Each structure stands twice: as structure tokens, then as C-alpha cells.
Amino acid sequence: MIFRKETYAHALARGARRLKVSPTAQLDARVLLSEASGLDRAQLIAADREAVPEAVLTRYAELLRRRREGEPVAYITGRQEFYGRPFAVNPSVLIPRPESEMLVEAALAAHPQRVLDLGTGSGCLLLSALSELPRAEGVGTDVSREALSTAERNRTALRLDGRARFELLSFADTPLSMGTELFDVILANPPYIAEGDEQAAGAARFEPHSALFSGEDGLEAHREVAQVIARLLHPSGSAFIEIGYDQGESAEAIYKEALPGRSVLTKKDHAGYPRMVA
Numbered sequence: 419m420i421f422r423k424e425t426y427a428h429a430l431a432r433g434a435r436r437l438k439v440s441p442t443a444q445l446d447a448r449v450l451l452s453e454a455s456g457l458d459r460a461q462l463i464a465a466d467r468e469a470v471p472e473a474v475l476t477r478y479a480e481l482l483r484r485r486r487e488g489e490p491v492a493y494i495t496g497r498q499e500f501y502g503r504p505f506a507v508n509p510s511v512l513i514p515r516p517e518s519e520m521l522v523e524a525a526l527a528a529h530p531q532r533v534l535d536l537g538t539g540s541g542c543l544l545l546s547a548l549s550e551l552p553r554a555e556g557v558g559t560d561v562s563r564e565a566l567s568t569a570e571r572n573r574t575a576l577r578l579d580g581r582a583r584f585e586l587l588s589f590a591d592t593p594l595s596m597g598t599e600l601f602d603v604i605l606a607n608p609p610y611i612a613e614g615d616e617q618a619a620g621a622a623r624f625e626p627h628s629a630l631f632s633g634e635d636g637l638e639a640h641r642e643v644a645q646v647i648a649r650l651l652h653p654s655g656s657a658f659i660e661i662g663y664d665q666g667e668s669a670e671a672i673y674k675e676a677l678p679g680r681s682v683l684t685k686k687d688h689a690g691y692p693r694m695v696a
């Protein structure tokens with residue numbers, strides 16, 4: 419009997435069809451075949467008409483199965499790009515979102531020496547900012563030990579061990595623990611979804627609950643972050659906080675009340691939704 423081996427081109431097309439529930443089926447299939455084969459994008463194109471080895475097909479089938487069940491590609495590969503750099507991710511950290519790059523841009527424009535990142539997760543905000551600011555240093559906090567060890571891994575990969583420190587702290591415990599240290603820039607992408615918001619839960623069911631949900635109104639973390647800013651932001655410093663698309667007014671009111679005398683503005687993202695309080 420003669421077997422016709424499956425080519426890379428065929429495996430890609432077949433994978434994309436299997437993933438047709440995903441809006442990024444083609445891309446997902448390519449990333450997963452790349453992961454299964456160890457070939458990068460250019461090597462995959464070059465191998466287009468070659469037969470895929472049996473062991474690669476087996477691994478690929480398993481990755482396609484996980485993706486079909488809704489697991490994010492970033493958790494399957496263990497990596498997500500953010501602000502032009504690769505970050506290690508796993509289910510203990512939120513997957514960095516492109517919308518959050520807006521906070522990094524705002525931080526860079528403020529030219530800080532000292533940066534605080536509240537709820538650092540993978541460390542993506544702090545580490546991206548420090549990578550672009552060769553003389554700055556910073557602190558990232560999180561309540562999850564697993565998240566902090568992921569952030570530490572990313573710190574080492576980006577060669578920032580000497581300039582970034584991570585601490586296991588809740589928002590409420592952060593001011594006391596920092597003593598008299600003040601920061602030029604405070605960043606946070608806090609959890610901001612209301613408990614029981616089923617629609618949001620569905621999309622993020624593989625991600626850590628505590629990274630996403632924040633009390634019945636989704637504003638609990640904003641109230642705590644506002645208190646940290648009141649205590650730890652240098653008088654001439656700036657804070658940039660990510661908010662939900664429907665929190666333009668509610669979050670702005672919280673920060674205004676906690677920070678009398680400071681200017682508080684809501685900024686929209688590229689899609690035109692409120693995305694950040696500055």
C-alpha cells in the first residue's frame with residue numbers, strides 16, 4: 419500500500435478548517451503548526467510541499483484539539499507578544515492585550531525615573547516601560563505568587579533583573595510596604611469586570627478570575643488603586659489606569675474623589691472607547 423504523506427500546506431489548510439469557529443483560524447493554525455514542528459514562519463513557507471513527519475502531525479492534532487476547546491493560543495504556546503517583545507504566559511497570568519500598550523506609551527511620554535505597576539501579572543506593563551527607559555527602575559506588585567514568578571522569568575529574559583523588583587502585595591497593603599518611596603509613574607490594569615458578567619466570563623474562562631473580576635460593580639479595584647495613587651504618586655507624577663469601555667464616567671469619578679487637586683482625564687482607545695484614566 420502507498421501512503422500519501424500530508425504536506426505542510428495541506429496540514430495548514432486542514433487546521434484552519436478545523437478551527438473555523440475562531441475568527442483567526444488561519445493564523446491560529448499557522449502558529450500551532452509552527453509550535454508542533456519547531457519551524458518558524460519562513461521555514462514553514464519553505465517547507466510548503468514537504469511531508470510533515472508523523473510525530474509533528476500527532477503534536478499538531480493535540481494542539482488543534484485544545485484550541486478547538488477554546489484555549490487561547492497564547493496559553494498553548496506559552497508566549498504572547500506585547501509592545502514588540504515576547505512575554506512568557508501561563509494560566510496564572512492575564513494574557514497581555516494590545517489595548518494595554520496605550521498605558522506603556524503614556525508612561526514613556528512622562529519620562530519617569532521610578533515606575534510602580536499595580537497587579538503586574540506577566541509584568542508586561544512595567545517591563546515594557548523599563549525596556550524603553552534605560553535609566554528608570556520600578557516595582558511590580560501582585561497577589562499571586564505564580565504570577566510573580568512568571569513576571570520574574572520575563573524580567574530575566576529582558577535583562578531587567580537589576581532595575582525591576584516584584585513584591586507579593588495586595589493593593590491595600592502596598593502603601594505601607596513602600597514606606598516613603600514615591601513614584602513618578604503609577605500604572606495599573608486592574609480587574610474591572612463586574613462579578614457575574616457572563617458574557618465577559620465566557621471569553622476569558624481560561625484566564626485567572628482575580629485578574630478580571632472586581633466586586634459587584636466591577637469598580638472595587640479602582641477604589642483601591644485610587645487610594646494607592648493618593649499615597650504613592652509623586653506630586654509632579656502621573657498615573658495611567660486601564661478601565662472598562664463602560665467605565666468612563668464611573669471610574670473617572672472615583673479617581674477624582676480620591677485625588678483632589680489633581681487633573682483626572684479619561685482617554686479613548688483607537689476603537690473610540692474609553693480605555694484609560696490619566
Ligand code: GLN
Pocket residue numbers: 511512513514515518536537538539540541542543606607608609628629630
Ligand atoms: N498588568 C498585567 C496586564 O496588563 C496584568 C493585569 C491583570 O492581571 N489584570 O496584562
